[in-house]
Amino acid sequence: MAQITAALVKELRDKTGAGMMDCKKALAENDGDLESSVDWLRQKGIAKAEKKAGRVAAEGLVAVATSGTSGVAVEVNSETDFVARNEQFQAMVKNIAGVALANKGDFDATLNAAYPGTGRTVGEEIKEAIGTIGENMNFRRSVGLSVNKGIVASYIHSAVVDGMGKIAVLVALESEADEATLNTLGKQIAMHVAATAPASLSVEDLDPELLERERNVLIEQARESGKPDNIIEKMIEGRIRKYYEEVVLLEQTFVIDGETKVSKIIENAAKSAGKDIKLVGFVRLALGEGIEKAEEDFAAEVAATAAGN
Template sequence: MAITAQMVKELREKTGAGMMDCKVALQETGGDMEAAVDWLRTKGLAKAAKKAGRVAAEGLIGIAEEGRKAAIVELNSETDFVARNEQFQALVSAVAQAALGTGGSLDAVLAADLPGAGKTVEGAITDAVATIGENMTLRRTAAIEVSEGVVAGYVHSAVAPGLGKIGVLVGMQSSGDTAKLAALGRQIAMHVAAANPLSLDVSGLDPEVVARERAVFAEQARGSGKPEAIIEKMVEGRLRKFYEEAVLLKQVFVVDGERSIETVLADAAKEVGSPVSLTGFVSFRLGEGVEKEESDFAAEVAAAVGQR
């Protein structure tokens, strides 16, 4: 029997399994839709689809570094227990390594070959869902590369090398001593993890955020009853303070508590033997922005008892 694209689409919608898996299932069962569903279930692929509706907000951040480039990924699971699973940790490390060979986009990483696995990243995650028994999602990925210098990384709350709850990459552009650059880059990455800046420089801030802050400061200043000319100066002063808190280059370096990151970079030029600039940074915090389901354990137990 000829397997049509419409049949594959229908089976995919029924099970959530990958298109190639659906095609193989239909070929193996002579086009029988229900038998194909069962075939996928026996392979654990339909099982993975059933779990896809569950919230995955735990997991790990993984980073992979290679000289002038580095990649960062967030692979989510449903529970922290799975994040402590060695199989899951190996998967996150491999996905980060695969991301090194891409431009960092999520689609490119999902389609990339997982090192030594003989399958794509997306296929490996699907297989892991079936094997480990929890929903997993590759939520986001990014990469940084510099033409000269280093990309330094830092992982906070590390459970294994390059794996943890917070991951940061910073691009250090310079022709200076790479070992010294890498050491400074790691310190700045640690600073980013602690200070959580919104942007690299003032121009990188979301204009809507700046406008909202300006409006709040203006309203506060008008409460003082001072003339508009004075109010404008007050607003500008408060905006400068906001920039010092929100912009990486303006923030006070957490390592010494005195110099701004801007000054740290200027001072580093003498140490590394060449001007140093930050080309950008990426900071991932596990589960950031994901709405976690609140569970009532007592209600869950009562429901389970009632189903017996």
């Protein structure tokens, strides 16, 4: 058997863009023959997948999977919305959500867990799908919530199919109230979260940096009014309370009735159920948030193609 040198692995990587371990395996499978290894990688879809991995994947789907006291939300990206409507892609996202649920939303554990019925890991299955479907894809994130007693409710906004769409929300309610009551309340709060995108659950949970940034902006605005410092201080206090009402879930006005605080909605539901109900957490994943989409310059692309680049 031919010796697989580091230089040979590097040469194959340069030719195909495939990962180091994939190149070593290809060379081992083909007795060190470079061109046969290139073909082997192409046949496996690996070279094709790696080549596409540089493209921005900001479309795709977010999905939820729940089971009683546990739930997860995941995001799997593709390059185009067209692929998000592909049944093969949708089935993969659903399976990944199921694997994530079994792993309590742990991203790394899910990525390296067995993908159902293939003998591959989730990460390897995504690479396989890239080669098959022909677009870059990325398992971007996974988040889980759980409670000791109660439910984790879910909601999908702009659903493409059941359990998958553009915005995924989980809401965790800790309670011994009956499941029907909790499901109704949880679904309504999840819809509210989808609409308002709160920054935190409570005032105490709010990121200090966000609060400090807002406070500095308000101070500068108040100073421009020319009012004395003692008046400015009172103005800031009032505006900070207003800020809490805008970004803190429990302080927000419930979008469904337009007048009651979310905290009061939960309090009223607890009185009706005769059991304490506590909102202990929420997750909101919006598809593609935070991903910088590349602005394509069509003229430059045509020029590069004409130049043979």
